[in-house]
Every structure is written in C-alpha cells, then in structure tokens.
Amino acid sequence: MSPVEPMMTTEHARHLQHQMLRIRRFEERCVELYSAAKIRGFLHLYVGEEAVAVGVMEALAAQDAVVATYREHGHALARGVSAGSVMAEMFGKVEGCSRGRGGSMHLFDVATRFYGGNAIVAGGLPIAVGLALAAKMQGQPIVTACFFGEGAMAEGEFHESMNLSALWRLPVLWCCENNFYAMGTALARSESETNLAVKAASYEMPAWTVDGMDVVAVEAAATNAVDAIRNGGGPHFLELRTYRFRAHSMYDPERYRDKAEVERWKERDPITMLEARGLVDASTIAELEAAVSAEIDAAVAFAEAGSLERIEDLTRFVVSEVGAP
C-alpha cells in the first residue's frame, strides 16, 4: 500500500516551506551562537532532515502527544514550541522551555504535549507506549508520535516497545528517522536486516518506507497512518529515509563517510525539493526568509534578555513542589 499524495495547494506548500526554513535557519543560527559560546554542551543538528518532522507534525492534532530524541530542535519548532523558548533553553535561561535544566537535548513543552527531548537512544519508545496506553484506557482519540533514529532499532527497548504496542493495539505512530548512520556507524554495519520496515512489520503492524527528503510524501504517509491509528488501527511504523547534512554533533570529524556521499544527498535537500515543485515562487520564498530571519532575531533577543536561574533554586524540580497535580 502506498500513500496517495493530497492535492497540494499553494498556501499549504508555502506553510511547509516556512516550517522547514524556520528549522534550517534556526539551526544555522545555533551554530553561530555555539561558536560564540552562547550555546554549550552537545548540539545535534537536524539540517537535511527537516521534511520528516514537518511532514509528520502536519498529520497530528493538538491533543496528540510527541516523543522525540536529542536531535529534536526541528520537532519542537514544528510542533509549535516557540523559537524564543527553545533558544532560551539553549542559552540555559529560566525562560527556556525546560527552564535551562535540559538544554538542546531535553526540550519539553507540556502545553503542546511535547514530551522531550530523550537522549538515551530508544529510551523514549517505552514512554510513547505508556502515553498511548493512557489514551486508550481513557477512551480518548489521541495519537502518540514517537521519533527515533535507525540506531534505536538495535536496542532491546525498540523490540519490546514494538511488541507491546502491537500486542495491545495502541495508538502510536512510530517514526524511524533513518539517516543511515548511528552516530558514525553505518546501517549495514549495525543491522543484519537493513530493510527496517520489514523488522517492524514482523510485529504485525503496518510498516511503510517513505522518502524522508520529500515533505509532501512524508505528510501524506503520516496522515494516512494517523487516520488509521485514530480509527483503532493500532500502531503504524514509518521508515523515513533521510540524511544528516552536518556532523553528528559539534565534535565530529566525519571520518566515517565520504564527502561525495554527503554532496549527493545535498542534491535532494528537502527545501530545494519542495521549491522544485514550483508551488512557491521566488518572491514568496524571499518573504518567508525575511519572516524567519525576524523570528530568529527575536528568539535570540528573547534568549539574551532572559534570566539565569538563581543558585538558591539549584535543587528545585527534583521532587514536585507543593500543589503539584
């Protein structure tokens, strides 16, 4: 079964392009700010993979839940977490979406049902099972979308979570972002079966392989899957084939892959691929770039103006404070 692409309107194409540009330019600014030592710690960039987060988020509704990985700036922005609160988080400020306690790898926003930001590979999958179990037990039409890299598929938690979700027919959309490298280990060097959808399908759930560089294809596949899940179809799995244009993090000499391979993938840049569909004209793109630039300027200003948590408050949020739900 292959998903049918919806009729793409100019307005919708503009929206998708806007979302991808927001992520791309936001992260480019993050690199500058990292060099300027405004951002520290690990910084895992999503550059090249934007179509995955943007396409899947389009398929979700406000009540749905999202669990992501440590490469989640794009997911947070596409989900509706404000650029200011994400940037402030990177700056380690109280105004950050996790009050500066999480940083780049642990963006949280309960208001948009964005549950991290999990930096243990496959560690978020069991949580997605639980969120979906809660929704099912409560009789609510909520879908939980869980993102993870293909590296997670070598973890036991992947297999346990696939099995539980299928066994209990839970409303989960499993989104495997296959960028072909688990940090520096190529897929064929870590998986005996490199057709990842086949692995998922062995758990008796619908599993599709999707061009993760084509945001329209991602949105179509995710929409079909989410509709099926919401209608009681149980978990679905998408292998979204994509590519990381930048290093794994900020400390990666990229000894494990050819520059020529990277260049070949850049020819399939999701942003230029959508442009090539001809639905968004050059002047519109210029408008979007200007809007994105202004949004990011404002986010950086918001982060710069933010406050640092007082050292007296160091030990807060280890246990809940009085009056917590």
Added chain:
Amino acid sequence: MKTTYREALRAGLRDALLRDERVFLMGEDVGAYGGCFAVSLGLFEEFGPERVRDTPLSESAFVGAGIGAAIGGMRPIVELMTVNFSLLALDQIVNNAATLLHMSGGQCHVPVVIRTTTGAGRQLAAQHSHSFEGWYAHIPGLRVLAPATLEDARGMLWTALQSPDPVMIFEHGALLGMDGELADDAGAVEIDHAAIRRSGTDVTLITYGGTLHKTLAAAEALAAEGVSAEVIDLRTLRPLDDATIMESVGRTHRAVIVDEGWRSGSVSAEISARIMEQAFYELDAPVGRVCTAEIPIPYAKQLEEAALPQVPAIMAAVHDVLGRMSTSVDGVPVLAETH
C-alpha cells in the same frame, strides 16, 4: 483481624483499584497467574485484564509504559517480579522516571509506583535474592519505601499513589508469609518518617525491611542480658528521616545499623556517615554495622544464612559498641561481617 504480609499487600492493591479508576496494576504474571508470589491473587478476576494487566517479559518497556501512562494521566502500579529483574528496567527508572521532572524544568510529573520483591532468605540464589534498594535510594527524584510490618504493607501503597513523583516499594520476599494482627480499619499510612519499633536507652539499632524482625529479636535477647536497645525501622530509605535517627542516637549515644544490602556503598554506609556528620559528639563508640557478606547470595542453606545478617551477629555488633565480648554468642561463630 489475622492476616499476612502478602494479604496486606493484596488488600492495599485492591483498595487502590477500588478507590481510583486511574489506578491499574501491570507486570509479569500479575493477572491470570495471580502474581508470582500470589500477592495479586484474585484481582484479575475482580478487576479484569485491562486494570490487572499481564505484560510480556519486557521490563524496560513496561516500566517505561508505566512512566508514560503516568504522564498521560493514569496512576499505574508497575510490578517487577524481583529486584534483580528491576535492573533490566534501570534505564527507564533512572534516566526517565527520576529525571523527567527536573529535565523538563518542573513540567513533567511522573506519578508512577513501582513495586518489587527484594531480599534473600528463600534459597533462591544469586539472581533472585539481592537487596538493591540502596542503589535506588542513591537516585535523586525517587522515593524509596521498604514496608516491614503488616500496617506498612497494607498502607504505604495508597499514600505512594498520591505522590506526584515516582515511588518505589521494596517488599521483602521472606516476609510474605509473616502473619499477625492488623486492625480491621487499617488503611493508608504516612511515608515521611521512620518509626521507633522498640524503645531503649543503651543503643540505637537502625534497620528496615526484612531485617527488622531479626533486629527486634536481637533486641529482645539483649534485654535478657540487661541491654536496652532501641529499634528504628527506617520505612523510607529516600529521603531518610535524619531527625528520628539523630534524636535517638542523641539519647543512646551508640548506634548499630543492620542492612541486608552489601556494606560497600550501602544504606548503612550513608546512615553511618550522616551520624558522623550530625551527631559525632553524641557518640560514645564508633557506629557498628551488620551487613550481608560481600558475595553473590549462595544457594546452599547454611551458606545463605551465614551470608545474611542474623541475630547473633547483630548482638555481637551491639556488644562491640558497648565494649563487651564480641566474637561469638552462645558458642555460635559470628560469620556475617560486623566490621
């Protein structure tokens, strides 16, 4: 009424399932089988397979599912068959349950209760007999409970379920068959304080869980020798109730800690350090400790018994801190480490 520790645990589970429809029990063989140790016997029939939910052998996934369900508005009780199996879920317990609230800047509460069977004494050997509650007590973000009495077996669960944060309950396997009287109206108990189970004036014995009853037996035997021992049941291993410990040590000026965990890096080590920090000038003798010998728990009965804290070793440790005879009691060699 006459009851057992196992029945008291079951009564606590049943009460929680009746009182709050968000509560459900999940774990390996908790349902159709009736619980590996028959704790949840009958609950599957009464509450059905949704709320008394059998899981595959996937400790990490079903503990993580408990965490996710808690975030999603449920009040899960997750049962891990034994403490050794909890190690398969360590990632979820430590990296998620204990961490999400802080990592999210206070947004993401995780009201999950994780129960497991701990301890030795049933000849179950080295993969079913350990006491890892001290490890969990090391972790900020967790609350760690160790019921040692029928009242606590019955009453800690409901209070734990009211916490917005993760709570782990370590039920001692050797106590499951312990019987006694429990008030007909027994219910929820507070979980913030240690309890003085026996008052005394000469020495403070500090313990929890499965060794409480051995410690009380030692205190009884010491009384026959004219030694008045106070016995503190910690009940909660994290956060520790320092005040009750220090108040007692301030009166008796001597302390012995009895801990079924291994000595190195144990709850007993932590308490000893705290007494040194907070009550050093009250002490008339160094703090004594009786812990499990530092070996994987062996199968053979005489070896297992020798490895674990026993009444003679507790008495010997008390004799030590009182400056009395210390190497044997009634001709029985003291094999458990006391130094």
